[in-house]
Amino acid sequence: MSENHTNGAETLIRSLEHAGIKLAFGIPGGSAIPIYDALYKVRRKMKFVLVRHEQGAAHEADGYARATGKPAAVLVTSGPGATNTVTGIMTAYMDSVPMIVITGQSARGMLGKDAFQEADVFNLTMPIVKHSYLVRSANDIPRIVREAYHIATTGRPGPVLIDVPKDVGTELCEVGLEADMNLPGYHPEPKGYTPETIRQIADALAHSRRPVIIAGHGAAISRAEQELRQLAETLQAPVTSTLLGKGVFPDSHRLSLQGLGMHGTAFANRAVVECDLMISVGARLDDRILGVASQFCKNAVKIHIDIDAAEFGKLVKPDIRCRGDAKTVLQDLLPLVKKGDTADWIKRIEGFKKKWPMGYSRKGGLHPPQIIDALNHLTDGKAIMVTDVGQHQMWAWQFYHCDNPWQFISSGGAGTMGFGLPAAIGAQFGRPGELVVAIVGDGGFQMTMSELATAAIHKLPVKVILMNNHYLGMVRQWQDMFYDERYSGVDLEGNPDFVALAKAYGILGLNLKRAADIPKVLQKALAHPGPVLVNAEVVHHEEVFPMVPPGKPLEETVMEHPRRRRGRPAGRPGKPAAAGKKTGGAQGRKS
Amino acid sequence: MNKPLPTHNLSIYVANRPGALARIAQTFSRRGFNIESLVVSAGVTGDFSRMTITAKGDAAGLEQIIMQCSKLVDVLACREHTDEEVVARELALVKLAVDSARRGEVLQIADHFHAKTVDLSETSIVLEATGSSEKLDAMVDLLRKFRIIEIVRTGKVIMARGERET
Ligand SMILES: Cc1ncc(C[n+]2csc(CCOP(=O)(O)OP(=O)(O)O)c2C)c(N)n1
Ligand SMILES: [Mg+2]
Numbered sequence: 241m242s243e244n245h246t247n248g249a250e251t252l253i254r255s256l257e258h259a260g261i262k263l264a265f266g267i268p269g270g271s272a273i274p275i276y277d278a279l280y281k282v283r284r285k286m287k288f289v290l291v292r293h294e295q296g297a298a299h300e301a302d303g304y305a306r307a308t309g310k311p312a313a314v315l316v317t318s319g320p321g322a323t324n325t326v327t328g329i330m331t332a333y334m335d336s337v338p339m340i341v342i343t344g345q346s347a348r349g350m351l352g353k354d355a356f357q358e359a360d361v362f363n364l365t366m367p368i369v370k371h372s373y374l375v376r377s378a379n380d381i382p383r384i385v386r387e388a389y390h391i392a393t394t395g396r397p398g399p400v401l402i403d404v405p406k407d408v409g410t411e412l413c414e415v416g417l418e419a420d421m422n423l424p425g426y427h428p429e430p431k432g433y434t435p436e437t438i439r440q441i442a443d444a445l446a447h448s449r450r451p452v453i454i455a456g457h458g459a460a461i462s463r464a465e466q467e468l469r470q471l472a473e474t475l476q477a478p479v480t481s482t483l484l485g486k487g488v489f490p491d492s493h494r495l496s497l498q499g500l501g502m503h504g505t506a507f508a509n510r511a512v513v514e515c516d517l518m519i520s521v522g523a524r525l526d527d528r529i530l531g532v533a534s535q536f537c538k539n540a541v542k543i544h545i546d547i548d549a550a551e552f553g554k555l556v557k558p559d560i561r562c563r564g565d566a567k568t569v570l571q572d573l574l575p576l577v578k579k580g581d582t583a584d585w586i587k588r589i590e591g592f593k594k595k596w597p598m599g600y601s602r603k604g605g606l607h608p609p610q611i612i613d614a615l616n617h618l619t620d621g622k623a624i625m626v627t628d629v630g631q632h633q634m635w636a637w638q639f640y641h642c643d644n645p646w647q648f649i650s651s652g653g654a655g656t657m658g659f660g661l662p663a664a665i666g667a668q669f670g671r672p673g674e675l676v677v678a679i680v681g682d683g684g685f686q687m688t689m690s691e692l693a694t695a696a697i698h699k700l701p702v703k704v705i706l707m708n709n710h711y712l713g714m715v716r717q718w719q720d721m722f723y724d725e726r727y728s729g730v731d732l733e734g735n736p737d738f739v740a741l742a743k744a745y746g747i748l749g750l751n752l753k754r755a756a757d758i759p760k761v762l763q764k765a766l767a768h769p770g771p772v773l774v775n776a777e778v779v780h781h782e783e784v785f786p787m788v789p790p791g792k793p794l795e796e797t798v799m800e801h802p803r804r805r806r807g808r809p810a811g812r813p814g815k816p817a818a819a820g821k822k823t824g825g826a827q828g829r830k831s
Numbered sequence: 832m833n834k835p836l837p838t839h840n841l842s843i844y845v846a847n848r849p850g851a852l853a854r855i856a857q858t859f860s861r862r863g864f865n866i867e868s869l870v871v872s873a874g875v876t877g878d879f880s881r882m883t884i885t886a887k888g889d890a891a892g893l894e895q896i897i898m899q900c901s902k903l904v905d906v907l908a909c910r911e912h913t914d915e916e917v918v919a920r921e922l923a924l925v926k927l928a929v930d931s932a933r934r935g936e937v938l939q940i941a942d943h944f945h946a947k948t949v950d951l952s953e954t955s956i957v958l959e960a961t962g963s964s965e966k967l968d969a970m971v972d973l974l975r976k977f978r979i980i981e982i983v984r985t986g987k988v989i990m991a992r993g994e995r996e997t
């Protein structure tokens with residue numbers, strides 16, 4: 241091969257760099273060796289991170305993107321390498337996260353012949369990608385990579401997969417990196433609305449006396465925090481945010497209602513129940529926030545702003561639909577918004593906040609909300625909080641208060657256990673100077689804990705707080721509340737010694753067993769320059785409240801265990817949950 | 832009893848790329864919509880394809896499908912058309928087992944529907960008919976009193992009338 245000739249794989253790596261990809265995660269294998277060879281030979285600006293499991297690679301790229309707004313690449317081999325990324329791709333897809341996934345593939349002539357490690361990844365991933373390619377010729381690579389980056393990052397972001405047969409990687413590539421895109425069907429419009437729509441929205445807002453704003457991920461993705469704040473303050477409307485919208489409106493703001501939905505605050509849910517107008521800014525209004533879709537804001541005017549037209553009417557039929565980028569829409573809307581006449585409403589909401597404050601038990605052992613609360617104070621609400629999935633996730637959402645978007649990173653739509661640690665690693669790569677805390681459960685952590693190696697090798701000072709309740713706690717809570725305490729498949733007996741595990745990776749491991757030690761242990765963890773794993777031995781039985789029971793409307797938000805009556809132990813028979821019994825706190829049962 | 836679900840006509844204009852058909856088909860199957868007929872053919876240039884789909888399902892579900900199809904990167908347009916808005920045609924080939932004794936009766940029916948005889952043997956006849964799907968249904972119904980060996984239908988294709996885009 242002469243000097244100025246290059247192969248498909250080299251063109252791929254150069255194209256990724258040319259598009260602006262700064263970071264790649266992955267594991268090589270037979271079909272991906274040409275890509276990895278190119279990485280060795282032609283990589284310049286892009287950093288490569290060798291992970292321990294491909295799911296970790298995808299979540300790391302995901303965490304990086306959520307923390308920076310920019311996609312990273314995932315480079316894996318065919319067959320099992322590719323299928324191991326599926327969970328990570330689906331997680332990114334559900335939460336509108338940009339990502340470029342490059343999968344090696346069997347050579348073109350072997351496709352469809354059950355070649356070694358051949359999996360039809362293009363078709364396998366079709367429902368969980370924004371778009372995908374099976375590359376047929378090396379000369380297509382510069383165009384495909386450019387298109388993939390464009391598609392992943394514009395409109396409603398999402399993962400794009402490029403499947404590269406091995407012999408495309410080794411094929412001579414005769415084209416340069418500058419390629420024209422050819423996407424006649426793709427038109428992500430920041431303004432998919434007319435001025436008339438904006439006038440209608442302004443008019444509806446002007447007539448509302450009890451407005452509520454729901455801020456979602458779309459508002460955060462488009463960095464509409466200033467416009468959103470201006471809207472809320474001008475209208476004098478309270479703002480509640482979805483799990484992924486957390487931080488786009490400051491939790492500390494007087495008008496903040498914090499989160500809504502299944503484990504939202506009782507005051508947010510009540511405000512949504514009583515509002516006469518609901519304006520959703522970049523929230524897709526999914527089943528976890530609606531309670532019962534047909535009863536959601538039944539008598540209120542519903543305004544839905546979303547970049548993705550396919551979200552309108554999926555579960556809730558809006559009165560006014562406005563397709564566009566949240567920031568752009570709000571910028572057009574704000575000049576028409578008049579000061580709201582909502583003093584009575586705000587007063588009523590202050591009443592809700594007094595009546596149903598957020599609280600937690602402090603008695604009888606170590607409680608996860610207590611630890612989150614302490615972290616909140618110790619870090620001044622400034623940490624990038626990454627969570628796994630389960631009870632600890634909900635407590636982190638409820639009790640860590642964020643004032644900025646891209647600060648709270650959690651798997652929402654997919655609810656993927658195993659997300660927390662790798663996503664925190666990705667976030668730390670993206671924002672190296674900042675404090676990244678991962679709140680994980682003992683169940684989810686064990687799904688991707690091999691990524692501790694990645695944190696150790698790259699000296700990423702991620703602080704992992706493991707809420708070790710020795711249970712698949714969230715499932716146990718459902719079995720406790722709705723299945724008469726028939727605990728089936730939720731006891732995590734056999735958990736390892738997590739502190740020893742951390743040490744085995746060369747990471748500082750700390751035990752936290754008593755509430756009195758919270759400040760000491762957390763301070764030590766936060767002050768440590770490298771990665772830390774804190775094993776918090778929390779109470780085994782504790783439930784997340786408030787809760788909207790599944791199948792119930794927001795009106796029926798419950799504040800405490802419905803069956804936890806006097807005289808009834810809170811634990812399962814034969815294992816009284818001394819620690820789990822609610823004995824105090826703002827939501828504790830009065831006895 | 833369940834009301835019979837309405838049938839919808841959809842026309843999709845799509846960039847001619849590998850996977851485009853699979854993506855569209857998935858959008859339907861994921862929502863439990865049964866595709867009754869699907870016709871794919873070249874567009875004005877080979878870079879584009881035209882898909883005509885008839886499917887049964889409720890209107891709200893269909894609206895979602897239209898939005899989800901429109902959102903696919905390869906799709907340029909996805910529209911529903913009522914029967915009144917379009918010219919709709921389908922072609923059917925029907926092979927019947929008939930001997931010379933009853934052939935005349937078959938030809939009478941064929942004549943009524945402007946169907947042509949395109950193949951003839953001692954024991955069989957193949958008719959070709961074009962027209963609306965309803966017309967073809969009616970013809971096939973009348974032919975059932977003979978022994979139908981095979982039926983092959985193209986599925987409905989539609990084109991918007993006048994200035995409207997399909
Ligand atoms: C990959 C995956 N498997 C199963 C589930 C179902 N699930 C949701 S929460 C949960 C329990 C999580 O347990 P743990 O990580 O210990 O967190 P905890 O709820 O105890 O805080 C399970 C099993 C899931 N969300 N993801
Ligand atoms: Mg647990």
